[in-house]
Amino acid sequence: MERLNYQHLYYFWTVAKEGGISRACETLHLAQPTVSAQLAVFEQAVGEKLLRKNGRRLELTDMGRVVFRYADEIFSLGRELTNTLKGRAGGRAPRLLVGIADALPKLIAYRLLEPVLNLPEPVQMVCHEDKAERLLAEISLHGMDLVLSDTPATPSGGSRVFTHLLGECGVAVFGVAALAQRYAPHFPRSLNGAPFLLPTPNTALRRSLDQWFDSAGLCPNVLAEIEDSALVKTFGAAGVGLFVAPTAVEEEIRQRYGAEIVGRVEGVRERFYAVTVQRKLKHPAVEAILEQARAGLALLDGME
Incomplete structure (x- = not known):
């Protein structure tokens, strides 16, 4: 062409x-x-x-x-x-095109993007949600400035694609009060046969959870597999079943979804990444996000 x-x-x-x-x-x-x-x-x-x-x-x-x-x-x-x-007012704020993996918790995505909101010059964010593999394919073709994901980019993404670890935290099992009272005692053995809402098998968290269930000899009753993290919490807030979420946002989960911690999943960590391409590294908003991580202020550190 x-x-x-x-x-x-x-x-x-x-x-x-x-x-x-x-x-x-x-x-x-x-x-x-x-x-x-x-x-x-x-x-x-x-x-x-x-x-x-x-x-x-x-x-x-x-x-x-x-x-x-x-x-x-x-x-x-x-x-x-x-x-x-036509003589209209009009300084145009620079745009930040962000891809957000649908498996990434929305509360975490907000925390990671929060530095952009505090920049001295305004930035217009345009956020698109999709599967991580599609977003990573698009950023390699320069359709995105930044992708936030729970998985790093693979080498197939191209040599000009860079993965930056922004932070990590533990995970916990949550449930509404009635479920928490029932399954918190004798955790994690109580999870055998417990009603569960799990992320889909293509997510990093699900793979880690499956390994944890196997190693602990647990067999929960999986009622639904849901890719979108917000939808998992919505089902959980309705009392459908237990669900897993990052401990970094446990207070927000209590307030927004009325769920309590049933128990913490030892040995399982969720990691959150920013994926960029070389020619986009100069974007001031991308730099603000990465700078916070480089300065040791990753929003998830020390919050457990």
Whole structure:
């Protein structure tokens, strides 16, 4: 692809934003065959499929997500230029594109991103949640400034991808008061047959928990496997079952979800990483996050 056709990019961006060609045609005031043909030309120029059908809707492919985020940035700059030329106020805060692994606890993600909120110059954060492997693939293609994950990047991510350990903490089993009263005595032996909500097997925490269960000879009653950490806590707050969460945010879990510690899981640690690419290291917000870790102030240290 020697030269980017911005008109075709705009058609693609509109279709992706509207979720389908028909709605995009209404926005663009163009006929459906025209938009479909231009999309096909653009995908041919890119050399990859950017959209695929999912029922009646179109959804982005992995490459489509990368192109869409660049397009979003490009047309955001275009709107800013238009406003400036029209004499409107408008200093534009720099953007920080953050990918957050869906297995990463949301309370932890907030803690890790908190330094950005304290910068002297404002930064506009744009946060996207997805599976860690997809986010790490996107950052290697420069679709992200930073990925927060519970797993480090693998060597396949490319030599220009860097993993930074931001902090670590222990984990504990939580449950609403009735469950805590029932299963806290004789912990961890009491977990045999206990109703449990576990993260899915593709997460680092689940793999560590499975090893702990095996080594301790425990066999809980797994009622559900849930990838999203916030959804696990929501189910747990309803009293469905016990769940595991980082001890660094145990006070927030008590306050927000009404859950109590049943017991601490000895020997299991959760680690939290920032993944960057070489050309993005100069971003002031990324530097603020990494600097806090380098200074020994990682938000999770010493909080147990």
